[in-house]
Amino acid sequence: MIYFALAKGRLAEESAGLLARCGVDTAVLYEETRKLVLTSADGRYGFLLVKPSDVPVYVEAGVADLGIVGKDTLIEENRDLYEMLDLGFGECRMCIAGYPNRRDVLTNAHLRVATKYVNTAKRLYAERGEDAEIIALHGSIELAPVTGLADVIFDVVQTGSTLKANGLVVLEEVFTGITARLVANKVSLKLNRELLPLIERIKECIQ
Template structure:
């Protein structure tokens, strides 16, 4: 039996729709609170985990495959095989700040405090800009940072920008675009190639060019 890790939430729904179209065995409908669900034919186990944890499950071999955002994969610096990009989960990792922030280049900020759940990617970007920043790790409600004086800037995922606008924040710089990707544990890909490769081929056939 192969195991695939899916991120909880909207991306899991999108992933299952595409996997179903590709003919992958689907999970048996069960209690929404269950975190491990088997497919009807017993050939696949689906794990429902936090989006940022999918790369860890796959890299460490707890799952043979997974679907995760490129933002999570890069933040975790995961050593996994990335055979396919998938046409959903589009967003961008960006720096945002108060709408009334002085419009000067980022490099002129002196030791800004940055609230984020992406400390690795944030530190890399600011370092490349020659900026020494203080990073405040937050796992949710990052937008609150500048509003309550906890942080000067945030680094977070942005889709429509509506949450920023509602909290009087603006997008300043884009760090990287992101979308869903299918990832495979490197050892699993070698050991279970006869089972994994047909699944990948079936999915690739239905993806847009």
């Protein structure tokens, strides 16, 4: 039995599709249900559908053997787990974005950065030796510079259309090649004998 933690949201569909191509019975993922733990008809696979940022938590704790989650989340969560494969889909960049000309305000010495990647932003500005005030938000990050809540945002950018519609531009690409990753629990990889063969199949599938 293999338990997966799958990120709901933008990666969900492609994750399920990939697993199906690798011979995992994923029919249960498409059923209308309120159950939280889904088990495939053949009883070989269990699925936990969770918020993206929770995928590394479930995998690190060993509740899930494998997980599929964006690299952005892995960087942010920085958990103790194995990152096995780059699955290639869901590609985006992690960028600093804002107005093309930063409006200098005398009373505001620190750069104010709005983001949902709080840990990553803190590390980033600390590494650069730059003082920044990190403002934690949970959605519609672009609203922050538009309303004057923050000077810039630090967020994932896929097409950039939301930025454009609000008059914002990418000021700096910090991490590129942010894609979905297959992660594994460190103990499961060694002790669950079904894991490696499946990982090999997924590897062949994405090549």
